[in-house]
Amino acid sequence: MHIAVLPGDGIGPEVTAQAVKALRALAANGPQFEFTQALVGDAAYDAGGDPLPEETARLAERADAVLFGAAGTYDSDLRPAEARGGHALLRLRKRMDLFANYRPVFAFPELLGASTLKREALEGVDLVVLRELTGDIYFGQPRGISVVDGERVGINTMRYTESEVRRVAHAGFRAARLRRRKLCSVDKANVLETSQLWRAVVTEVAADYPDVELTHQYVDAAAMLLVRKPRDFDVIVTGNIFGDILSDAAAMLTGSIGMLPSASLNAEGRGLYEPVHGSAPDIAGKDIANPLASILSAAMMLRLSLGQGGMADRMETAVRHVLAEGLRTADIMEDGATLVGTEAMGDAVARELSRLATA
Numbered sequence: 001m002h003i004a005v006l007p008g009d010g011i012g013p014e015v016t017a018q019a020v021k022a023l024r025a026l027a028a029n030g031p032q033f034e035f036t037q038a039l040v041g042d043a044a045y046d047a048g049g050d051p052l053p054e055e056t057a058r059l060a061e062r063a064d065a066v067l068f069g070a071a072g073t074y075d076s077d078l079r080p081a082e083a084r085g086g087h088a089l090l091r092l093r094k095r096m097d098l099f100a101n102y103r104p105v106f107a108f109p110e111l112l113g114a115s116t117l118k119r120e121a122l123e124g125v126d127l128v129v130l131r132e133l134t135g136d137i138y139f140g141q142p143r144g145i146s147v148v149d150g151e152r153v154g155i156n157t158m159r160y161t162e163s164e165v166r167r168v169a170h171a172g173f174r175a176a177r178l179r180r181r182k183l184c185s186v187d188k189a190n191v192l193e194t195s196q197l198w199r200a201v202v203t204e205v206a207a208d209y210p211d212v213e214l215t216h217q218y219v220d221a222a223a224m225l226l227v228r229k230p231r232d233f234d235v236i237v238t239g240n241i242f243g244d245i246l247s248d249a250a251a252m253l254t255g256s257i258g259m260l261p262s263a264s265l266n267a268e269g270r271g272l273y274e275p276v277h278g279s280a281p282d283i284a285g286k287d288i289a290n291p292l293a294s295i296l297s298a299a300m301m302l303r304l305s306l307g308q309g310g311m312a313d314r315m316e317t318a319v320r321h322v323l324a325e326g327l328r329t330a331d332i333m334e335d336g337a338t339l340v341g342t343e344a345m346g347d348a349v350a351r352e353l354s355r356l357a358t359a
C-alpha cells in the first residue's frame with residue numbers, strides 16, 4: 001500500500017511524523033506500507049516557486065492514499081493566491097475532486113475534563129461535519145483585488161451548481177444511514193441564493209432516503225446550537241465556507257483542535273487525510289503540538305481508503321488507552337494528568353499499538 005506523505009509547513013511535519021510512526025508500528029505485524037514524501041505549501045514555494053509542484057500532485061494522484069500535514073504559515077501579506085501555501089491544498093482538493101470532507105467530532109470520554117465546556121453537555125457527543133470541499137466562495141469566479149473608483153476592492157464569488165450540491169447531499173444521507181439517521185443541512189437560505197438552491201436540492205434528494213430525518217438550520221443558529229446542544233447533531237452537511245468555520249468551532253467539543261481528524265474523498269473513494277488544524281506557526285518547532293488529530297486521520301485512511309478496518313480500530317483503541325493512562329499534550333492538559341510533548345505522545349501510541357498486537 002503506497003501512501004503519499006505531504007507534511008507541509010509549521011507543525012505539519014511534526015505531527016505527520018507521529019502518524020507515520022504509528023502506521024509503521026502497525027505494519028510490524030501486518031501489511032506493509034510504502035511511504036513517499038513530497039514538498040507542499042510554503043516549503044515547496046520556497047524551494048521551487050510553486051506551493052503545489054506538479055511532481056507532488058502526481059504523487060498524490062498515484063498513491064493509494066494521501067497523508068497531509070498542514071500548508072501555509074501566516075498569510076498576512078497580499079501575496080496572490082498562487083503563491084500562498086494554503087492555496088496548494090485548495091488546488092490539490094480541486095484537482096483530485098475531493099468534494100466530500102468528513103470531519104468527525106467525537107468527545108473522548110477520557111477528555112471530558114479537558115474542555116472549557118461543561119462535562120454534562122459533552123458526554124456522548126458524536127457528530128460528523130460533512131463539508132463540501134470543491135465549490136463555494138473558495139473557487140467561484142470572479143475573484144481578486146482590483147482598483148474601482150480609486151480604491152481597492154476585494155471580490156470573491158459564492159457559487160454552487162445543482163450537481164455539486166446533489167452529490168454531497170447524497171454523501172450526507174448515506175453517512176447518516178450508517179449512523180443515527182439524522183441529517184442536518186446547514187445554509188443561509190434567508191439571505192443567499194446559493195443557499196436557497198442548496199436547501200431545495202437537499203430537500204429533493206431527501207426523497208431517496210425516507211428513513212433519514214432531515215432538518216435545516218441557518219448557519220448562525222447552527223453555530224449556537226453546536227455549543228448549546230451538541231448531542232442533538234448526528235451528521236451536518238454544509239457548504240465549503242460554513243463547514244470550515246463550524247468544524248473549528250465544533251473542535252472545542254472534543255477539548256482541542258488538535259483532536260480533530262478529517263477525510264476528503266472523491267467519487268471513486270480516493271482520499272486525502274489530514275488534521276483539521278493548520279500549521280500553527282505559534283507553536284511550531286517546540287515539540288508541543290498535539291499529534292492525535294494526525295494519528296486519527298491515519299486511522300480514517302486505513303478504514304476508508306486502504307480497506308484495513310481492523311487496523312483502524314486498533315489505532316483508535318491505542319489513542320484511547322494512551323489518554324486513559326493520563327498522557328496529555330499541552331492543549332488538552334488537565335489536573336492530575338502527565339504532560340508530554342509531540343514525540344512522546346507519538347511514541348506512546350506506537351508503543352501501545354505494539355502491545356495490542358501481541359496481547
Ligand SMILES: NC(=O)c1ccc[n+]([C@@H]2O[C@H](COP(=O)([O-])OP(=O)(O)OC[C@H]3O[C@@H](n4cnc5c(N)ncnc54)[C@H](O)[C@@H]3O)[C@@H](O)[C@H]2O)c1
Pocket residue numbers: 011015069070071072073074075086089257258274275276277278279280281282283288289290291293331
Ligand atoms: N489544512 C491545512 O493545511 C490548514 C488548516 C488550517 C489553517 N491552515 C493554515 O495554517 C496557518 C495558521 O492558521 P491558524 O493559526 O489560523 O490555524 P491553526 O489551526 O494553525 O492554529 C490555530 C490555533 O490552534 C492551535 N493549534 C492548532 N493545531 C494544534 C495542535 N495540533 N496542537 C495544539 N495546538 C494546536 C495553534 O497553536 C493556534 O493557537 C495559516 O497559514 C492557515 O492558512 C492550514
Ligand SMILES: CC(C)[C@H](C(=O)O)[C@@H](O)C(=O)O
Pocket residue numbers: 071072086087089090244276278
Ligand atoms: C488552509 C485553508 C485553505 C483550509 C480551508 O479553508 O479549507 C483550512 O482552514 C482547512 O480547514 O482545511
Ligand SMILES: [Mg+2]
Pocket residue numbers: 244245248276
Ligand atoms: Mg479550516
